[in-house]
Amino acid sequence: MRNTDEIKPDRKSFKPEVEQAKKYPVRVGQGGSLTLPEEIAQLLGAEAGSQLRLVLENGQICLEPNIHALRRLYVEPTSGCNLKCQTCIRHTWNEPFGAMSRELFEKLVSGLKPFPFLQSVMFAGFGEPLFHPDIIWMVEKVKKATAAAVEITTNGTLLDEEMAQGLLQAGLDRLWVSFDGTSADRFEDIRQGASFQLVLNNVKRLRQLASEMNLPLAIGISFVLMRDNIEEIKNIEELIQNVGADRVLMSNVLPYTEEMERKMLCLLALTCETFANLPGKPQISLPRLDINYLTKEPIYHLLKGYQNLFMINNAISAPTRSCRFIKDGTTFVRWDGKVAPCMALLHEHITYLYGLERRIKPYFLGQLNEKSLYDIWNSKEYADFREKVYQFDFSPCHICGGCSYLESNEEDCFGNTFPVCGGCLWAQGVIQCP
DSSP: OOOGGGGOOOGGGGOOOOOOOOOOOOEEOGGGOEEOOHHHHHHHTOOTTOOOEEEEETTEEEEEOOTTSOOEEEEOOBSOOSOOOTTOGGGGOOSOOOBOOHHHHHHHHHTOTTOTTOOEEEEOSSSOGGGSTTHHHHHHHHHHHOSSEEEEEEOSTTOOHHHHHHHHHHTOOEEEEEOSOSSHHHHHHHSTTOOHHHHHHHHHHHHHHHHHTTOOOEEEEEEEEOTTTGGGGGGHHHHHHHHTOSEEEEEEOOOOSHHHHHTOSOOGGGSGGGGTTSTTOOOEEEOOOOOSTTTHHHHHHHHHHOSSEEETTEEOSOOOSOOHHHHTTEEEEOTTSEEESSSTTSSOEEEEETTEEEEEOOOOSEETTTSOHHHHHTSHHHHHHHHHHHHTOOOOGGGSOOSGGGGBSSBOTTSOBSSOOTTOTTTTTSSOOO
16 A cells, blocks of 8 residues: 655645735725725826726726826937837838937936926837937936836847946836747848847847846846737747747737738727627626537637627737827827837828728827926826827727728817827727837
């Protein structure tokens, strides 16, 4: 008879290393008042007198952050770039390229002190941040002036040894690298002028340097999906392992020509949202399921027909008609100091819906050469704009199409005037930015 006492496993050795969600006790006071833990209040931008929103939906309660607290800042160091990627909207530009001056950047950084809830400064825009000659100096300036995490989105081609060491010493917290392919052939076809192996080696060397210098660094992968490269994501695990990424953010391609629209993987006219509110379309909640040859077709049938599909009370469908930039308390500063509320309104550009051209005019709420970021952010015009976009009472141009209102973002059939956001692909979950 076997002595089972001798083969009992050590329970501690079998305990999985799973990151647990943080749970905070919240004390309820008289009249139902709540006292938030300090860490949560900071993340929510909850200052005295501010307004937070409780959202009750599908039996779940969500506490949303203060949209009037600046929590994320995007800075576009330059609108220039060293590549000519297929996916880049800069192909249709008529704007002059430019780079932010040191004087303007110093004014921007010196004006960040009044924003106590600032969590992240992201160097990104419609250009390549590492193309700016002062990018290392810029990162260092932000790190010395704020407690915010500093992030950069890059194509990785300029990330040589000197640049890598400089960024790490300056205090870079996270690097997002654009990979629109997991193989050299597909990557180099899309990202014209770039070498897959060079970018891969640059990122691996950066990670190695961070380890040698005992500096924390997180790496993310940004991946633009289209018909040309959808098969590439089958090998995404190998790419993740090679670069040491902890996050992968995938986006559809921004359709700046009719050809690019045909390469999209999301046909807006046929999204689940089109049918979501029709009679006979109830909420469906699935249990945990294996995805295999038995389940894939039935699950696909549900996914394409129901916006209100859940798995164990967790929504599967993408949020639509909702601006992430507004909800995240985000603002953008262009290379010339103009302040825009989102990526979509940062530059004039063209997109296509249903083969029809839509010209997007930029929208600015101020200029740093004239006003401080604090005054711009807290202006009545900006506050009113945030409230309006939060409510998102715009006509659904992305699933309608065909009328003259689709030609620009100047007005819509609900009576809204410039800028209107009903055709915004970011707000429909089609386009994502790190």
